[in-house]
Amino acid sequence: MSTIRDVAEAAGVSIATVSRALHGLPRVSEATRQRVLAAAAELRYVASPSAASLASGQTNAVGVVAPFVNRWYFAAIVHSAEERLRKAGYDLLLYSLGTDAQERRRAFSGTLLSKRVDAVLVLGLHPTAEEVAALSALGGPVAIVGAKVPGWASVRIDDEAAARCAVRHLLDLGHRRIGFIGGDDPLQTAMPGARRVGYRAELAAAGLPGHPELEAVGGFTVSGGHAAATRLLRMADPPTALFAASDEMAMGAVQAARHAGVGVPQDLSVIGIDDHEMAELLDLTTVAQPVVAQGVLAAEMILAALHDPDGPLPSVTVPTELVVRGTTGPAPR
Amino acid sequence: MSTIRDVAEAAGVSIATVSRALHGLPRVSEATRQRVLAAAAELRYVASPSAASLASGQTNAVGVVAPFVNRWYFAAIVHSAEERLRKAGYDLLLYSLGTDAQERRRAFSGTLLSKRVDAVLVLGLHPTAEEVAALSALGGPVAIVGAKVPGWASVRIDDEAAARCAVRHLLDLGHRRIGFIGGDDPLQTAMPGARRVGYRAELAAAGLPGHPELEAVGGFTVSGGHAAATRLLRMADPPTALFAASDEMAMGAVQAARHAGVGVPQDLSVIGIDDHEMAELLDLTTVAQPVVAQGVLAAEMILAALHDPDGPLPSVTVPTELVVRGTTGPAPR
DNA sequence: CTGAAAGCGCTTACAG
């Protein structure tokens, strides 16, 4: 492990010159630069990130805070963001918090991130006001994917519009008894999620009454969607269509219908949101959202903010698109 | 952002004592320790990782090198390993290299990892001898998941045995014309993968001749599996069963059969390896491998090696299990 | 039990 001192000696210059030459700074003669570069290569010199960070105050690392990385949506975004950030010379510190409230608090409190990263990328979490304040207090730019937070850059889809699009598709097919499988339990968060809001709004716009008994919770998982759909299908007057707030839950719903002997789409139409990589395989109708683009965009927002801290804070809404496949069809008469 | 000096002043002690108190080192009186802890909490002090690393020579970070993080297998392992490492106080630096040969070289050359991490976790890559040497030269322990490398700790399944188990299941069902969809192209790597070796060996053990024309390449993706199966099914004398080296390729194969009007499992049996989270949903027969356990085990091997650098280097093979579902059935007569 | 001091390996004004 050679140090900057070894390179300086080998090149016959001071360590200050080595630093300048290696960073491509001006005020180093071309001849000197070449000599330094050659010596560094010869010694396989790699600067110590710790020392550089301590001296410069920059870590050249970005922290990514997500509830999971082992779910399609998160993994896709992390992968694309990492690729973009690595190209720009930034490391990616991953904090995959799970659902543990304590871990979440620890991450947002700054214990985990303070002095460790230049910027933070938050995925799929709706931070509380306190959490927003804590992350902002870190001093670096913050970007969030999947939500909009004042003071932070953001990329997301219009959840409410996506939900309305899905419900509109079911209405257009003649369905009137349309169930909903949400991810979060609105009883716990006090505030219904945007996708649930969209579901209710589109029904109301069609002049249909709300059916609280047709709303279920699926926790954003296949098994949760399965359980929720099973429950809904057992009702005396079951829905003829289900809108799930994610493809994974929609897949579980399709499976539940199969298990219950309910034909899809003859007896039950199912639509999700995402266009999960397995959606085509399962012939699932869905409202597609671009995930790779969101990851790359978020990474670029962070890079821009790092480059120009006083620049504008973009808040981008990326488009969604209805993808009609085989799990939705005309309402049974 | 308070520093250790602020805490020292607030507590009325030296910075050395603050450091010792905060690290729980002996030779600090209980009263002093409490005073320091209180001051640190009051000031919301978080030690600078850069400064600590520079002074101690330890980064308290582990690098994870993987080709992807947006695939079920990798995402599951990264998630479980991260959780385990974070609990032990280690950060996780993620390098998701994609298939780019140059990025791979850069990661293994040490440019990316040198002086940045205390240990490295390699996922799903079969490093060359040079790459092994380069990572070993980093100085820290290395663990690998999915392969066995001399000098490194390792966790994996017995790929050859898993493949033989899958083929044995098909043979037991009476199949004799069994196709194979591999991930890697053996023409490119010169060496056939262990799963291909197992496929051939089990056929040979059953006294069946090899059928090179029944071996295809699917690149470990759904679409690759789809394309490979489509090709095999168009043969004059198509196979009655397909063994895919991963569930994702097997899923593509099932889809290809559906598109081709070939009944599964009446006309074609399909089996994979993994027990992907969607396998149950798709009713896919497979040879299951434990992924979370492999991630946790690898993390613990790293922690053990960090704790005791001269300890033994474990090389664990975790068990696989045949999971029979609906995509395999008796050979058509 | 506690502190003064050296040192980790860089970056960055400041001089020249």
Place this chain on the structure above:
DNA sequence: CTGAAAGCGCTTACAG
């Protein structure tokens, strides 16, 4: 264009 020097914020023997 180049170097000497201060300083980033810690850890860790070494004294006492």
